[in-house]
Amino acid sequence: MTTNPIQLFDTESSTFTYILAAPGDTDAVIIDPVARHWERDLRHLERLGLKLRLVLETHAHADHVTSAGKLCEMTGALAAVPGGCGIAPAELQLQDGEVLRFGPGEEIRVLHTPGHTAGSMSYAWRRNVFTGDALLIDGCGRTDFQGGSAQALYDSVTGKLFTLPDDTRVWPGHDYQGQSVSTIGWEKRHNARLAGRSRADFARLMDQLDLPRPKLIDVAVPANRNLGLPHGG
Amino acid sequence: MTTNPIQLFDTESSTFTYILAAPGDTDAVIIDPVARHWERDLRHLERLGLKLRLVLETHAHADHVTSAGKLCEMTGALAAVPGGCGIAPAELQLQDGEVLRFGPGEEIRVLHTPGHTAGSMSYAWRRNVFTGDALLIDGCGRTDFQGGSAQALYDSVTGKLFTLPDDTRVWPGHDYQGQSVSTIGWEKRHNARLAGRSRADFARLMDQLDLPRPKLIDVAVPANRNLGLPHGG
Ligand SMILES: [Fe+2]
Ligand SMILES: [Fe+2]
Numbered sequence: 001m002t003t004n005p006i007q008l009f010d011t012e013s014s015t016f017t018y019i020l021a022a023p024g025d026t027d028a029v030i031i032d033p034v035a036r037h038w039e040r041d042l043r044h045l046e047r048l049g050l051k052l053r054l055v056l057e058t059h060a061h062a063d064h065v066t067s068a069g070k071l072c073e074m075t076g077a078l079a080a081v082p083g084g085c086g087i088a089p090a091e092l093q094l095q096d097g098e099v100l101r102f103g104p105g106e107e108i109r110v111l112h113t114p115g116h117t118a119g120s121m122s123y124a125w126r127r128n129v130f131t132g133d134a135l136l137i138d139g140c141g142r143t144d145f146q147g148g149s150a151q152a153l154y155d156s157v158t159g160k161l162f163t164l165p166d167d168t169r170v171w172p173g174h175d176y177q178g179q180s181v182s183t184i185g186w187e188k189r190h191n192a193r194l195a196g197r198s199r200a201d202f203a204r205l206m207d208q209l210d211l212p213r214p215k216l217i218d219v220a221v222p223a224n225r226n227l228g229l230p231h232g233g
Numbered sequence: 234m235t236t237n238p239i240q241l242f243d244t245e246s247s248t249f250t251y252i253l254a255a256p257g258d259t260d261a262v263i264i265d266p267v268a269r270h271w272e273r274d275l276r277h278l279e280r281l282g283l284k285l286r287l288v289l290e291t292h293a294h295a296d297h298v299t300s301a302g303k304l305c306e307m308t309g310a311l312a313a314v315p316g317g318c319g320i321a322p323a324e325l326q327l328q329d330g331e332v333l334r335f336g337p338g339e340e341i342r343v344l345h346t347p348g349h350t351a352g353s354m355s356y357a358w359r360r361n362v363f364t365g366d367a368l369l370i371d372g373c374g375r376t377d378f379q380g381g382s383a384q385a386l387y388d389s390v391t392g393k394l395f396t397l398p399d400d401t402r403v404w405p406g407h408d409y410q411g412q413s414v415s416t417i418g419w420e421k422r423h424n425a426r427l428a429g430r431s432r433a434d435f436a437r438l439m440d441q442l443d444l445p446r447p448k449l450i451d452v453a454v455p456a457n458r459n460l461g462l463p464h465g466g
Contacts, residue, residue: 002256004237008413011244023235040411047419049400167282178273180241186280 003126005171006048007180008041010034013064014174017041020106020125021050027103029054030071031123031130032173035228038067042074052077053102054092058132058173059120060085060224062146062217069227079227082112084119086225094121111160115153116141122161124168129184132173135161137182138192141173143206145217150206154199162188236359238404239281240413241274243267246297247407250274253339253358254283260336262287263304264356264363265406268461271300275307285310286335287325291365291406292353293318293457295379295450302460312460315345317352319458327354344393348386349374355394357401362417365406368394370415371425374406376439378450383439387432395421 006019018031028050052075055068068079080092096112109124113134123130133141143150166185239252251264261283285308288301313325329345342357349366356363366374376383399418
């Protein structure tokens with residue numbers, strides 16, 4: 001059954017943060033929280049009467065710094081991160097196919113979806129999938145750093161995400177055009193980069209993008225590998 | 234039971250638009266759509282496999298123009314608006330206490346909550362309330378034009394909205410700080426303008442705000458009274 005998460009936005013990096021909770025229950029999970037919004041996000045949990053259990057990262061972001069470590073410190077929640085992203089201080093190092101549990105009987109299925117970065121994960125919950133920067137609405141993440149690979153992204157999206165039920169809601173890690181949500185069925189048929197394109201075509205397209213190096217990458221990736229916490233002396 | 238709507242944002246006017254649908258059903262309602270986003274909003278309905286039945290306005294906005302007329306033309310949905318807002322072309326002129334129905338058995342309760350404007354309405358659905366510019370997160374709408382009245386707003390919020398169950402989620406018409414949602418319980422206890430303040434205190438506070446006249450008011454209000462459609466010759 002469809003249960004929408006709560007979607008929060010960071011205007012600086014156009015990043016979405018999600019709060020997940022089962023209807024009628026108080027256990028909550030947060031996905032991809034942003035450093036400068038940790039107080040906003042805690043206030044939302046408080047206002048909604050929710051108790052934070054897990055903080056999930058989809059990957060070690062290059063464009064913003066996470067507040068995962070801070071939120072865990074403040075609430076006692078556990079950090080759960082992709083095992084292949086080098087985020088050493090997180091308690092839970094996730095592997096493909098694992099299932100995370102919270103609340104009265106909620107399950108989050110962990111999907112390894114490499115390509116944007118080598119370690120990137122997506123998370124499936126109740127006919128929703130949180131795709132980080134693998135699959136975006138009518139687009140996809142870049143594949144030119146942090147072990148990125150257009151071939152791997154193609155396989156992750158077409159071979160893994162597109163096998164989810166068509167009505168699965170797609171909640172991306174970013175959107176730059178005021179969009180909020182899509183579905184697997186729509187992206188399979190219409191995604192401007194992926195629909196109807198071969199693996200080789202897609203790789204050529206991604207190769208030609210020639211994107212500038214992200215301004216924050218040298219700061220953000222090391223910070224995110226430490227859950228956004230200051231590095232010890 | 235809590236069912237979150239889908240929340241869309243207009244960065245120009247910081248306006249929220251909401252899409253409501255019962256889990257598992259295809260009938261949808263949209264609240265406060267924004268003119269320049271009509272294609273984005275239709276695309277969201279299409280991607281989610283939803284059929285638009287009703288377009289609701291909380292009031293005749295002074296800060297942005299609605300796409301209600303356009304969306305109704307494109308989809309056959311009906312426009313439902315507060316009876317006291319002078320929005321003549323809308324099929325459904327709502328009165329306080331009315332119940333709107335959609336989907337398999339969904340009910341939207343119409344609450345007349347004057348004060349921001351004389352006609353302003355809020356809409357209650359499944360432990361959610363869409364408050365327009367009456368109650369904002371940790372704030373409230375201004376009361377100095379379109380028949381606004383601080384006393385009326387105080388009575389609407391404390392006498393009507395604050396009598397909803399504490400865990401009712403509050404989805405405002407605007408937010409200027411990246412916030413998404415609150416609850417009646419939290420606002421009752423903590424709202425910076427309303428919590429613990431008397432009617433007279435609140436009226437004094439609102440009187441002293443001395444806000445600039447909204448830049449768009451002379452264009453937006455007449456346009457919104459025509460559902461955002463061009464005026465006939
Ligand atoms: Fe990324
Ligand atoms: Fe307004």
